[in-house]
Amino acid sequence: MNFVLNGQPRVWQPELTLETLLRQEGYITPIPEAAQSDGSCTASIRGGVAVAIGQQVVPRSTWAQRLVAPEDEIELFQAIAGG
Amino acid sequence: MTDQSRTTPLIIAGRRFGSRLFTGTGKFASAQMMSSAIAASGSELVTMALRRVQLERQDEQILAPLTQLGVHLLPNTSGARTAKEAVYAAHLAREALGTNWVKLEIHPDARYLMPDPLATLQAAEQLVADGFVVLPYCSADPVLCKHLEAVGCAAVMPLGAAIGSNHGLSTREMLKIIIEQSGVPVVVDAGPGAPSHAAEAMELGADAVLVNTAIAIASRPQQMAQAFRLAVEAGRLAYEAGLASRRVVAEASSPLSSFLASLS
Numbered sequence: 001m002n003f004v005l006n007g008q009p010r011v012w013q014p015e016l017t018l019e020t021l022l023r024q025e026g027y028i029t030p031i032p033e034a035a036q037s038d039g040s041c042t043a044s045i046r047g048g049v050a051v052a053i054g055q056q057v058v059p060r061s062t063w064a065q066r067l068v069a070p071e072d073e074i075e076l077f078q079a080i081a082g083g
Numbered sequence: 084m085t086d087q088s089r090t091t092p093l094i095i096a097g098r099r100f101g102s103r104l105f106t107g108t109g110k111f112a113s114a115q116m117m118s119s120a121i122a123a124s125g126s127e128l129v130t131m132a133l134r135r136v137q138l139e140r141q142d143e144q145i146l147a148p149l150t151q152l153g154v155h156l157l158p159n160t161s162g163a164r165t166a167k168e169a170v171y172a173a174h175l176a177r178e179a180l181g182t183n184w185v186k187l188e189i190h191p192d193a194r195y196l197m198p199d200p201l202a203t204l205q206a207a208e209q210l211v212a213d214g215f216v217v218l219p220y221c222s223a224d225p226v227l228c229k230h231l232e233a234v235g236c237a238a239v240m241p242l243g244a245a246i247g248s249n250h251g252l253s254t255r256e257m258l259k260i261i262i263e264q265s266g267v268p269v270v271v272d273a274g275p276g277a278p279s280h281a282a283e284a285m286e287l288g289a290d291a292v293l294v295n296t297a298i299a300i301a302s303r304p305q306q307m308a309q310a311f312r313l314a315v316e317a318g319r320l321a322y323e324a325g326l327a328s329r330r331v332v333a334e335a336s337s338p339l340s341s342f343l344a345s346l347s
Contacts, residue, residue, distance in 0.1 A: 005138070006135060006136055006137075006138055008138060025138075027136075048131075048146045048179045048180055049136075049179055050133070050175040050176070050178035050179035051178075052171075052175060055171065057171075057174045057175055057178050059178065060178060075135060076135070076136040076138075077133050077134065077135055077136060077175045077179060078133070078134060078136045078179065079131045079132070079133055079146060079156075079158060079176070079179050079180055080131065080132050080133070080134045080145070081108040081109045081110075081111065081117065081131065081132065081145050082107065082108060082109045082130060082131050082132025082133075082159055082161055083107030083108070083109040083110070083130055083132075083159070083161075083246070083247075083293075083295030083296065
């Protein structure tokens with residue numbers, strides 16, 4: 001069974017959480033203490049990444065609990081330079 | 084004695100800005116150049132875009148240097164062609180960057196990148212309801228700007244000219260009306276290709292200017308950023324000082340006395 005990550009098929013494993021997947025893909029890095037100042041700009045947290053499954057944004061607070069299901073279409077987005 | 088060289092601070096949605104120059108992060112040759120240019124600009128609000136991750140390649144990290152600069156981030160919805168896409172992009176950006184501020188931009192046509200007024204208004208209303216601080220990039224249309232204000236946008240960002248065109252204020256007369264009528268801050272976004280254009284916008288009474296291309300593609304971005312900083316400050320100072328009005332006929336600056344008459 002497969003799930004899909006940004007268009008690429010991946011072999012599904014039981015017990016795989018979103019957080020584990022993102023860690024494996026290198027998109028979760030430790031949160032620098034200095035980044036959490038007034039809460040208005042928690043910029044460097046986890047490299048500015050957002051995740052959606054089936055076009056529904058998955059809040060970061062639930063990544064550790066959210067199990068990847070077979071057939072899930074996971075989309076990973078990242079903040080980049082822009083005007 | 085009060086310091087009269089300081090202009091009044093700008094407040095958007097309760098957040099105070101010392102600098103009236105906002106900058107974009109696109110088109111710089113490197114993250115290092117971007118970082119030094121933004122530092123030189125004095126900008127406290129900096130735009131970013133969002134993109135679907137391309138798994139096979141790594142983009143240069145610009146988030147860490149921006150965090151070090153201590154600037155506030157303003158994610159945009161660039162790439163969205165409809166209101167629905169823009170709302171989705173805004174929600175993703177809020178999750179990615181941990182800010183509820185968003186530069187709403189919807190331009191279905193890549194040639195001129197003109198913002199879609201109907202979709203922008205529709206998405207703005209939705210995003211305000213979803214708890215966002217919405218700063219819409221929009222046409223320099225005074226009626227549209229009032230509509231955007233009415234649905235709860237925290238500012239309006241009318242264009243001076245097409246994105247990246249460096250034309251300056253093609254929409255000058257419309258901008259004057261927008262500034263006169265607006266109950267929210269007016270940020271002139273897109274168009275300024277030279278510091279003089281930015282100064283012109285500020286002299287008209289714009290509350291801020293957002294500049295990206297003109298700084299990013301300069302031979303020396305850091306120096307150009309400083310030039311824009313000075314121009315924005317000068318324009319604002321002039322606006323607050325009260326500009327002299329234009330006249331058709333001359334008015335002498337020196338007394339026109341006839342003490343030379345005796346020479347003839």
